[in-house]
Amino acid sequence: MNLGPREIVVLLIVVLILFGAKRLPDSARSLGRSMRIFKSEMKEMKADDGAIEENDKTDK
Numbered sequence: 001m002n003l004g005p006r007e008i009v010v011l012l013i014v015v016l017i018l019f020g021a022k023r024l025p026d027s028a029r030s031l032g033r034s035m036r037i038f039k040s041e042m043k044e045m046k047a048d049d050g051a052i053e054e055n056d057k058t059d060k
């Protein structure tokens with residue numbers, strides 16, 4: 001049994017419809033929250049790095 005790309009896509013769509021339709025909105029919402037948290041943490045890390053670099057420049 002050889003599955004081509006079309007068969008795999010059709011199979012994935014069927015699985016998504018059967019099993020993931022109810023969980024899809026919750027998963028998307030969770031992914032959005034996670035991305036927001038990740039972005040805010042990255043901004044915070046950059047701000048901390050900037051403060052450390054400024055502090056190093058003033059110490060010299």
